[in-house]
Amino acid sequence: MTIEVLRPGVVVPRAGILRRFRRAVLADPLALAGVAVIALLVVLAVLGPWIAPYPGQGAGESDVPARMLGPSFAHPFGTDGLGRDMLSRVIVGARPALVVSLLVVGLAMLIGVPLGALAGYRRGRLDALIMRVTDLFLAFPPLLLAMAIVAALGPGLDHAALALAISWWPWYARLARGTATSLRERPFIEAARSIGVGDATILRRHIVPNSITPLLVQATIDIGTVILAAGSLAFLGLGASPPTPDWGLMVAEGRAYVLDQWWLSTFPGLAIFVAVLAFNLVGDLLLDLLDPRGTK
Amino acid sequence: MTRFIARRLAGSAAVLLGLSLITFALARLVPSNPAAVYIGPKARPEDIARVAQELGLDRPLPIQYVTYMLDMLTGDWGTSIGTKRPVLEEIVGRLPATIELILAAMLLAVPAGILLGVLSARWQRRPPDLVVRVVSIVGVSLPAFWLGLLLQILFFRTLHLLPLTGRVDPDLRFTSPIVETTGLYLLDTALSGNWVAFRDVAWHLVLPALTLAAYPIGLIARMTRASMLEALGQDYVRAARAAGIGERLITYRLALKNALIPVTTVVGLTLAYSLTGTFFVEVVYNWPGLGTFTVKGLLNLDYPVVMGVTLFGAVGYVVINLAVDLAQSWLDPRTRVA
């Protein structure tokens, strides 16, 4: 569930946005920290296996004699029940976390944006129909629908990703519809229509590209939220399965020993928290830039 | 006013119909064979066929849907594969524990969140504001299940202050048994004057409620702050100052009443969040509520339970939204329907 959603219909000028963003980030230390963390996450996701001190263990190799060791110089995050280095596992876990998020958000946008743009541009009965369906999906409490879908399909990272995408697309449909509705009145759209440009082309070439900025901002904020959602599903046992280095799964695995071997659950959970925090901080900044009537 | 409620209920009924369609689709279009799952792994093909017929799984889908709807409306929500008892009965039986938890969390989060938001807006850009903003963004970013574990480590393992799991000390069943009237133990123990049990129940409630309240406090504080800042920038605040009205009255009454209007929507959102957030908190704290039951159902592929709880949760959400609308119309005379 998103913490903030852009007001549907806010159409954002694209010019100079990168420059404004850079200036705003440099001015706000918290947002700067957020950007730094996101950059770190990307680096870990791409270079994880080369950075991790025990990459094999990150993937799942065990080293049983070294099991359940507390944090130390050799193992800053300790080792788990199978002797695997926790630091390596957390580092290597960045890739599945980020990849799944991007997949979910991408899929949600792929389904939601065309539907929403179509609904907002065409209006009338098509709009009403699509919006009814959207409302229906949004009528479920967050995550509940995803859990039900995973239960129906069976546990697994891919099913969890699909379930989350199905839960998320309505938000993008709403957002895209809002911008499409305000764009369709614009003179340049009317001009295109009057010279006979087809609906599909208008949507593809004019409506969607002009809506892209608020959609991308929402997507950025959502990446963090999806990391949390996917981690939560994994914690319950509905997502990734061992030996995948999924952060949520690691927290669940460490839960039985949490009182004495506290490091087993603490560090993977910390990774989730820090990642979500970073995306929320940056998301805040983006929202302020784009919709000054917002939180500040 | 009654016409407004009736109209909204009618609209909600349409949504509920659609929701039931979705849950039905989920339940029936499942890849695995529900009949086989129902019986168990050692079934023979004839038994599976027989059970399938019993469960009505061989009839055409539309008829299955109508049967499903009729059953739902008459209170037959299927039977749990795991406990072999009616799903509705199981849900209702476990509901009070979950309601008590959610209620405790919201009673903590809503006043705290609003207060923090108001203070943050009042002392904008000064230390209280920065503290509140950090607290709120941390609150909405914390994974509930992780927070729960951390709190357990801190308060049980390290400080030995609070109990680890559960709703009540099992020994109390013999020493000071709780007389259940509402199912809300705090209320029941207070009503019967059982103060020993009351203290124990309260102690068990602290950590789970805190864990569940983290996200709501963060979100409510953020939105209250934003809403207050907008209210404080309005012309009527300047006019009130020009009339010599004191800052305290302006902040805590004149501006706040306006600011609370959008906050009711946020409170509704956090209530909706709690509906699923409670799953995680209950799992971590072994809380005997609807959450642990549902999670067990999810893992054991107990479809009747899963579908039942999903529909139940969706109905709850619809009710929450209706309540939010009513609260808003009460707060804002401009949208009042009467």
Add this chain to the structure above:
Amino acid sequence: MSAALLAVRDLAVSFVTPDGTTTGLDGVSVDVGQGEIVGLVGETGCGKTLTGLAILGLLPRSARVTRGSITLDGRELLGLADAELRRLRGSSVAMVFQNPASAFNPVFTIGAQMRHVLAAHERLPKAAADARIRETLAEVGLPEADRILRAYPHQLSGGMLQRAMIAGALLCRPRLLIADEPTTALDVTIEAQILRLIRRLQESRGFSVLFITHDLGVIRTVSDRVVVLYAGRVAESAATEALFGRPAHPYTGGLMAAVPRSSARREALASIPGSVPADVGAIAGCAFAERCPVAIERCRAELPEARDLGGGHHAACHLAGQEAIP
């Protein structure tokens, strides 16, 4: 002549923003005598609202008073403690705003809001407070007090709201009423009613009024004396008829010429070329020199002091008093 009730002397206000400092007011002096209606007129951005806010100590957070004094009955207001200022606002000095719909709190009844104002200054028992409110409402032409008191702002028309706002301002019997564009947002017919109302109330209660507006026609109808503001400085001040009869400052002349007149012949609309300078603090000479039709070298170099033209008529122009301005 009795001592001025309100004396603003050489008031200067600056705005401090991350992008730099701009001057809002640069040495404004305005006097309002006992029982006088003084009109403060000028274009948008000339600082007239700022002056009103400065008197009440309600300047926005980014604004600072850099020099000058504001005295009410001889008592200095600048630098006064917040608690003291609060006591004066609404009771000794009251303000009425441009948009009555937004000046009222949308979620409280009119009655509740008037009670708030009264309660801030006087400890009256409920019955007495109610009586005072009804009495004041009747005075402003709203005799059906019951309906008004129970109503929410969105249920009343603009004219009624403005009357209610005036009533709220007069509840504690202020000595000075600052009216900031009180009729700009109203229809012309309602505007006339409100102006008549203000004059009538002023006559019966005897308070002074600082009437801020950009509308010359309104100023002429309602004021005893007029102060013309341009770019944060006083251009001219005089008794109303003296100003309209023989304007001494080229800007005043330009303003009057720019007012469209209904006439049989079609005339080109006169306007003053150019635009108001952004930061008057940066201008050494006369702020109007760039746009003035009769400006000389001296105007650009030297700041014109207010010249006394007799009979309380002052103009800040090097050429004032020489010839009649066309």
